[in-house]
Amino acid sequence: MLRRIYDWCVAAADKPYALWIMGAVSFAESSFFPVPPDVMLIPMSLARPNKAWLYALVCTITSVAGGVAGYAIGALLYDSLGQWLIQLYGLGDKIDGFRAAYAEWGALIIIGKGLTPIPYKLVTIASGFAGYNLLLFVLCSIIARGGRFFIVAILMNRYGPWIKAQIEKRLGLWVALGAIVLALGFVIAIKAF
Template sequence: MFRRLYDWVISLSASPYAVWALAAVSFAESSFFPIPPDVLLLPMALARPNKALFYAGVCTVSSVVGGLLGYAIGALLYDSLGQWLIAAYGYGDNVEAFRAAYAKYGEWIILIKGITPIPYKLVTITSGFAGYDVLWFTVLSLITRGARFYILAGLLHRYGNPIRRIVEEHFGVVLGVLTVFVVAGFAAVRFVF
């Protein structure tokens, strides 16, 4: 099933709608959607390594704009939608500890969590809820999300064809490793905060 999805995304990269799909997933993932944009970015960059850096730019800008929606959810709608989203991911008990950490380490939380597999929507919603400065939130989000996507895209741009061969020859192993990273991100938030 996942192999067919991978093949479909590879073929999607030739479509005129590919960039729009990537932007939509990047935007949504930063505020409410559970699937990270890497799921599209990786195969698209593997299919077209020469466009990998462009795709990283699309992911970065869309993710930060989506992060501003997440910030607004936390700042304006936390008592209803924001609290529900946090609880849906199983982190409702940890929000107060996360909010208290913002008073002391806000910029480090945004920078570190924005580059890790920890769901970024937790950072965006909590940033709004904690009243973190929106300008600094935006600047730090551009830095951390840009670093995450441009590092990945740079590697795929440089080593795209050999990486694609490895992915296609060992698809199950690569999928397993990616799954471990995503699950580890959710678990890290659950047990750290």
């Protein structure tokens, strides 16, 4: 099954809808969806290393737009949808501490957590809930998310053939490592939140 998904993503790199799907996943991941866009960004960039920059740009733009949606959830819908999402991730009792930290360290929190595997949707919702300056939030999000996705683009563009050979040789191992990193991101978010 993993091989079929990977092969589909690589083959889809030539399809006109692939960019739209990747953008939709990137948007959704920043506001409510648990799967990061890297599951499409990496295979598509491996298939077309010369387009890795475009893919990173699309992920950045759609992730920041999704971040604004997450911010709106936190700012406008926290009492219903936002609180439910925070509770879903088991962080309801830590939101007040996070809000206090925003008063002092908001930009560093957004940039730091936006570059890591910590679920970015938690940062976007908390930013809205904390009433963090929207313009500064967008700027920090561009830096963090752009940094993250363009690092992937640099690696795929420069070392794509070698990375592709390693992934294809040990696909199960790399998927397992990715899942572990994602799970650790949630654990770190719960501990650090």
